[in-house]
Amino acid sequence: MTQATTDPAEFRFIAIARALEPIVSALRPGDRMPSLRRVARDHGVSLATAEAAFRRIESDGLIESRPRSGFFVRARAGVPVPRMPRRTTLALRPSVAERVRALLESVRHPEVVPLGGATLGPSLVAHESLSRSLARVARTAGAAGLTYEAPPGSLPLRRQLARLMAEHGVAVAPDELLVTVGCMQALQLGLALLCRPGDAVVVESPCYYGLLQCAEALDLKVVEVPAHPTTGMDLDALETVLATQRVACVLVTPSFLNPLGALMPDAHRKRLVALLERHDTYAIEDDIYGDLAHERALRPRPLKAHDRHGRVLYCASFSKSLAPGLRVGWLHPAGFMDRALTLQFTQVLATPTPTALALADHLERGGFERHLRRLRPLVASQVTRYRDAVCRAFPDGTRISEPQGGFVLWLELPAPPGSDVTLQRLCLERKIAIAPGSIFSARERFSQHIRINCGVPFDERMGRALGVVGELVRRL
Amino acid sequence: MTQATTDPAEFRFIAIARALEPIVSALRPGDRMPSLRRVARDHGVSLATAEAAFRRIESDGLIESRPRSGFFVRARAGVPVPRMPRRTTLALRPSVAERVRALLESVRHPEVVPLGGATLGPSLVAHESLSRSLARVARTAGAAGLTYEAPPGSLPLRRQLARLMAEHGVAVAPDELLVTVGCMQALQLGLALLCRPGDAVVVESPCYYGLLQCAEALDLKVVEVPAHPTTGMDLDALETVLATQRVACVLVTPSFLNPLGALMPDAHRKRLVALLERHDTYAIEDDIYGDLAHERALRPRPLKAHDRHGRVLYCASFSKSLAPGLRVGWLHPAGFMDRALTLQFTQVLATPTPTALALADHLERGGFERHLRRLRPLVASQVTRYRDAVCRAFPDGTRISEPQGGFVLWLELPAPPGSDVTLQRLCLERKIAIAPGSIFSARERFSQHIRINCGVPFDERMGRALGVVGELVRRL
Numbered sequence: 001m002t003q004a005t006t007d008p009a010e011f012r013f014i015a016i017a018r019a020l021e022p023i024v025s026a027l028r029p030g031d032r033m034p035s036l037r038r039v040a041r042d043h044g045v046s047l048a049t050a051e052a053a054f055r056r057i058e059s060d061g062l063i064e065s066r067p068r069s070g071f072f073v074r075a076r077a078g079v080p081v082p083r084m085p086r087r088t089t090l091a092l093r094p095s096v097a098e099r100v101r102a103l104l105e106s107v108r109h110p111e112v113v114p115l116g117g118a119t120l121g122p123s124l125v126a127h128e129s130l131s132r133s134l135a136r137v138a139r140t141a142g143a144a145g146l147t148y149e150a151p152p153g154s155l156p157l158r159r160q161l162a163r164l165m166a167e168h169g170v171a172v173a174p175d176e177l178l179v180t181v182g183c184m185q186a187l188q189l190g191l192a193l194l195c196r197p198g199d200a201v202v203v204e205s206p207c208y209y210g211l212l213q214c215a216e217a218l219d220l221k222v223v224e225v226p227a228h229p230t231t232g233m234d235l236d237a238l239e240t241v242l243a244t245q246r247v248a249c250v251l252v253t254p255s256f257l258n259p260l261g262a263l264m265p266d267a268h269r270k271r272l273v274a275l276l277e278r279h280d281t282y283a284i285e286d287d288i289y290g291d292l293a294h295e296r297a298l299r300p301r302p303l304k305a306h307d308r309h310g311r312v313l314y315c316a317s318f319s320k321s322l323a324p325g326l327r328v329g330w331l332h333p334a335g336f337m338d339r340a341l342t343l344q345f346t347q348v349l350a351t352p353t354p355t356a357l358a359l360a361d362h363l364e365r366g367g368f369e370r371h372l373r374r375l376r377p378l379v380a381s382q383v384t385r386y387r388d389a390v391c392r393a394f395p396d397g398t399r400i401s402e403p404q405g406g407f408v409l410w411l412e413l414p415a416p417p418g419s420d421v422t423l424q425r426l427c428l429e430r431k432i433a434i435a436p437g438s439i440f441s442a443r444e445r446f447s448q449h450i451r452i453n454c455g456v457p458f459d460e461r462m463g464r465a466l467g468v469v470g471e472l473v474r475r476l
Numbered sequence: 477m478t479q480a481t482t483d484p485a486e487f488r489f490i491a492i493a494r495a496l497e498p499i500v501s502a503l504r505p506g507d508r509m510p511s512l513r514r515v516a517r518d519h520g521v522s523l524a525t526a527e528a529a530f531r532r533i534e535s536d537g538l539i540e541s542r543p544r545s546g547f548f549v550r551a552r553a554g555v556p557v558p559r560m561p562r563r564t565t566l567a568l569r570p571s572v573a574e575r576v577r578a579l580l581e582s583v584r585h586p587e588v589v590p591l592g593g594a595t596l597g598p599s600l601v602a603h604e605s606l607s608r609s610l611a612r613v614a615r616t617a618g619a620a621g622l623t624y625e626a627p628p629g630s631l632p633l634r635r636q637l638a639r640l641m642a643e644h645g646v647a648v649a650p651d652e653l654l655v656t657v658g659c660m661q662a663l664q665l666g667l668a669l670l671c672r673p674g675d676a677v678v679v680e681s682p683c684y685y686g687l688l689q690c691a692e693a694l695d696l697k698v699v700e701v702p703a704h705p706t707t708g709m710d711l712d713a714l715e716t717v718l719a720t721q722r723v724a725c726v727l728v729t730p731s732f733l734n735p736l737g738a739l740m741p742d743a744h745r746k747r748l749v750a751l752l753e754r755h756d757t758y759a760i761e762d763d764i765y766g767d768l769a770h771e772r773a774l775r776p777r778p779l780k781a782h783d784r785h786g787r788v789l790y791c792a793s794f795s796k797s798l799a800p801g802l803r804v805g806w807l808h809p810a811g812f813m814d815r816a817l818t819l820q821f822t823q824v825l826a827t828p829t830p831t832a833l834a835l836a837d838h839l840e841r842g843g844f845e846r847h848l849r850r851l852r853p854l855v856a857s858q859v860t861r862y863r864d865a866v867c868r869a870f871p872d873g874t875r876i877s878e879p880q881g882g883f884v885l886w887l888e889l890p891a892p893p894g895s896d897v898t899l900q901r902l903c904l905e906r907k908i909a910i911a912p913g914s915i916f917s918a919r920e921r922f923s924q925h926i927r928i929n930c931g932v933p934f935d936e937r938m939g940r941a942l943g944v945v946g947e948l949v950r951r952l
Contacts, residue, residue, distance in 0.1 A: 100818075101817065101818060101821075104626055104821070108626060119624060122618075122619030122620070122623065123619070125622050125623065127618055127619040127621065127622045130622060131614040131615065131621065132614070134610060134613075134614035135610070135614040135615060138607040138611040141607075142598070142603055143598030143599070143601045143603040145603065145801070146603045146606060146607075146799035146800070146801040146802060147595075147598065147799075148595060148795075148801055149801060150580055150584060181657055181823075181828070182824055182826070184824055184825035185823060185825075188824075192693075197673055210821070210822065210825065213818065213821060214822040216822075217668075217818070217819055217822040217823075218822075219673075319624075323622035323623075324622070324623055324624040324826070325621070325622040325623045325624055325625060325826070325828065325829030326622060327824065327827065327828040327829075328828075338577070341577065342573045342576075342689065342693070343693055345576070345577075345580070345689060346660070346664060346686070346690040346694075347657075347660070347661060347693075347823065348660055348661045348824075349657075349658050349659075349661075349686065349803075350658070350801070350803060352657070352801065352803040352804075352828050353802075353803075354801065354802070354831055354834075355831060358830075
C-alpha cells in the first residue's frame with residue numbers, strides 16, 4: 001500500500017506506519033489510537049515523525065483525527081474492498097450500449113436521487129468564476145471570440161494546458177496538444193488513431209463503461225485485464241496478454257480509475273511504459289480524475305510523464321473538476337498529430353471558441369487552482385461520508401472500495417449474480433439512480449456490483465436513499 | 477449541358493432551348509429575346525412549351541425575365557457558368573485528407589488574403605447580439621449553465637430549432653432533434669449511422685471536400701454524380717446509379733451547394749425523395765447554406781420537407797449564417813435516433829452547455845432573424861461584386877458560377893489540367909489563399925477549377941488580390 005522510497009527520513013515514518021497497522025487492526029472502529037507522544041517514545045523518533053506516520057495511516061483510510069481529541073480507528077476498517085477479478089478475459093466485442101442508455105436516461109430526471117452518474121453536484125461546480133470568465137470573453141473578444149478555431153484549437157488555451165501538464169511533470173509544447181470536446185472525444189480520437197475495425201484493445205476490469213461503448217461503436221474487441229482495487233491494472237496479467245496476442249493499444253486510467261478509485265503506483269507506471277515499448281504497442285491514458293487526489297499534496301504524475309518514446313496518448317478534461325457542461329478536453333496524440341488533425345476536422349471541423357477562450361481566461365487567472373484547493377478536501381470528505389453511510393446501511397458481506405481520488409464508490413454486494421440490474425430497477429421505482437456493475441465489463445462480469453456517485457454533497461436525502469438501497473440489497 | 481430524358485414532351489422543350497442558345501450568344505447583354513409567340517410559331521409548339529424552353533435557358537443563367545416585359549439576355553451572359561461533369565464516376569475511396577490539410581493551413585494565417593475558406597468576415601458575424609446572449613447566460617444560468625447536457629442536448633435550444641424547421645416547412649418535435657458540434661458532426665453522425673466500412677455513398681460532383689474527407693475517415697467509397705451549376709445534382713444520373721448499384725446513402729446539398737451555389741428545384745426534390753423510396757435508400761441533407769438565399773423572399777423548403785417516410789436525415793448549423801466559432805449544429809436522424817444518441821455519447825458524451833443556452837437565448841429573442849435580414853442582401857451584393865471583379869481580372873475563357881445563395885464562387889479556368897494546385901502555390905507565395913478545385917472530387921476532377929470565398933466584404937485589398945490571381949491564371 002505504501003511505496004518504497006529512497007529518502008531515509010521519509011522511509012522512517014513509513015516504517016512506523018507499517019508497524020502501527022497491526023495495532024489498528026487489533027482495535028475496534030471508534031477506539032482511540034495510542035498517543036503520538038507514546039508512539040514517538042516507543043520508536044525513538046520525533047513527534048513530527050510520529051505524526052507523519054499517523055497521517056499516512058489516516059490517508060489510507062484506517063484512522064481519522066478528531067479536533068483536540070487525537071486519532072481514532074475509522075468505522076470502515078472492518079469492511080473489505082471488492083475482490084479483484086481472477087482472470088483476464090478473451091477478446092470480445094462489447095455490447096453495452098443498450099444498458100448504458102437505460103442508465104443515462106434514469107439519471108436525467110431531476111427528481112431522481114443522483115447516485116447513478118459520476119457528476120459533481122451543482123454547488124461544487126466552479127460556476128461563479130467560470131461564468132465571470134465567459135462573460136468577460138463575451139464582452140471583450142469581439143468577433144474573434146466567435147470565429148473558427150480550426151484544429152488543433154485555441155492557442156491561448158493550449159498554452160495553459162501545456163503549463164498544467166508541465167506542472168504535472170510532462171514537458172510539452174502547445175502545438176503538441178489538440179483541443180477536444182471533452183475527455184470522451186479525446187479517448188475516442190485516440191482509439192480511432194490507433195485501431196482498425198476488428199482490432200483488440202486492453203481495458204481494465206472493471207472500467208468506465210463509456211470506453212466499452214466507444215470500442216463497440218468503433219467495432220473493436222476488448223480484452224479485460226483485472227484491476228486491483230488499490231493499485232489498478234494488474235501488470236502481470238497485462239504482460240501475459242501482450243506476450244500472447246496482438247493488441248492495438250492499452251486503455252488505462254492510472255489515477256483514480258473509475259469505478260475503483262485505484263491509484264497505480266509510480267513503479268507500476270514505469271513498468272507499464274516499458275511493457276509498451278517491449279511489445280511495440282501504445283497506451284491511451286485517461287487522466288480525467290488525476291486532479292482529484294484525496295490527499296492534498298498528491299497530484300499523481302501521469303503515465304505520460306514516464307513516456308520517452310511516444311508510446312502514450314494522453315487524454316484529460318475539466319468535466320470532473322471544474323464543470324461538466326464546458327466540454328473542453330484535450331489530447332496529446334504522441335506521434336499521431338497529423339492524422340489527429342484530419343480526424344478532428346472530419347468529426348467536428350473545429351471546437352467551440354467561446355468556451356475555449358473562457359477556460360483559457362480562467363486558467364490564466366489561477367481560477368482552476370483556487371477551485372481545486374477548495375474542491376479536493378470537500379470531495380475527500382464527501383466520499384468518506386458516503387462510505388460510512390453505506391457501511392451502516394448495507395448488509396454484512398458488502399465490500400466497498402477505498403478510493404484514493406475521484407468521487408465514486410464501487411460496491412460488491414452479498415447478492416446473487418445478476419442482482420445489479422434488478423436492484424437498479426427496484427431503486428428507480430423508488431426514484432433513486434444507481435449504476436449497475438455489469439456495464440463496467442463487456443463480459444457483464446460485475447453483476448453483483450454497483451457504483452455509487454459521491455459527487456453531490458452528502459445530506460439527509462442521500463442518507464435516506466442509501467438506507468433504501470441497503471434495505472433493497474438485504475431483500476435481494 | 478442538359479441530360480437526355482425519356483419523356484418526349486420534356487425532350488421537346490429541351491431541344492428548343494438548345495436551338496435558342498446560339499441566338500442568345502449572338503445577342504448582347506440587355507437585349508430583348510425573341511417573343512414567346514414567335515418562338516412557339518417558329519418551332520410549331522404551344523406557348524407553354526416555348527415558355528418551358530425559356531425557363532430552361534433562364535435556369536442556366538443566360539437570360540432573365542422582367543415583369544410584364546419579356547425575356548432579356550442577362551448582363552453577365554458574357555461569362556458562361558462552369559461546365560457540368562459529363563459522367564458519373566465509379567465508386568472510389570477518396571484520399572483528399574493531405575491536400576485539404578494544406579488548404580486549411582494556408583488559410584490560418586491572418587496576413588493571407590482569405591479567398592480560400594468559406595467563411596464570413598468578422599464584420600458579418602453576429603458577434604454583438606450573440607455576445608450579449610453569452611454574457612446573459614453566464615450571468616443568469618448559474619450552475620445549470622455548466623452542467624451536462626447529455627444527448628439529445630439542450631431542450632430550450634431544441635425547441636427553437638424545431639420552431640425554425642417548422643417555419644421552413646418541416647414539422648418536427650424537439651425530441652426528434654439531436655444537438656451536434658456544428659453541421660460537420662451532424663453529417664458525420666449521419667454517415668456513421670447509415671454506412672458500414674466499404675459501403676458506397678453518392679455525392680455531388682463537385683461537392684464540399686469535408687464530405688470526402690469524412691467518407692475517407694469512415695472508410696467509405698464515393699460515387700460522384702454530376703451536379704448542374706444551377707439545379708444541382710443530376711437526378712437522371714442518380715437514378716442510373718441507384719438502379720445499378722447498392723449505395724448506403726446519398727449526400728446532397730439541395731440549397732446552395734458548395735462550391736456551385738446551385739439550388740435544386742422543388743420538383744427535383746420531390747423526385748429525389750421518390751427515388752430514395754423506390755430504391756430503398758436514404759439521403760443525408762446538408763442544409764448549412766439554406767438560410768443564405770440571395771433573393772429576399774426565398775428560403776428554400778428543405779428536402780426533408782418532402783420526406784414522408786423517414787428517408788432523409790437532416791443536418792444544419794449556424795456556422796455560415798451567425799458565427800463559425802459557436803459550433804452548434806443539429807441532426808434530424810429520421811428513424812435512427814436511438815443509435816444516434818449512443819453514437820453521440822461515444823463521440824463527445826455531451827455537447828457544450830453555455831453555447832447551446834446562448835444560442836437558444838439568441839433565437840428566442842429573434843436575434844437570428846434580425847441578423848439574417850441584414851446579412852442576406854449584404855452577402856448577395858458581395859457575391860456580385862466579387863463576381864464582377866473576377867470577370868474583369870480573369871482571362872477570356874474563364875467560366876464562373878452564378879450562385880443563388882451562399883458566398884462562394886466556382887471558377888473553371890482556361891488552363892491545363894492540374895493547374896489548380898500550381899495556382900494555389902503561386903497565390904500563397906503572394907499571400908493569397910484560394911481553394912484548388914481538385915479537392916472537391918475524389919477523382920481530382922476539377923484540377924482546372926478554383927473556389928473563391930466571397931464571405932469577407934469586398935474592398936480594394938480583395939480587388940487587388942483577384943487581379944493578382946487573374947494575372948497568374950493568364951500566365952499558367
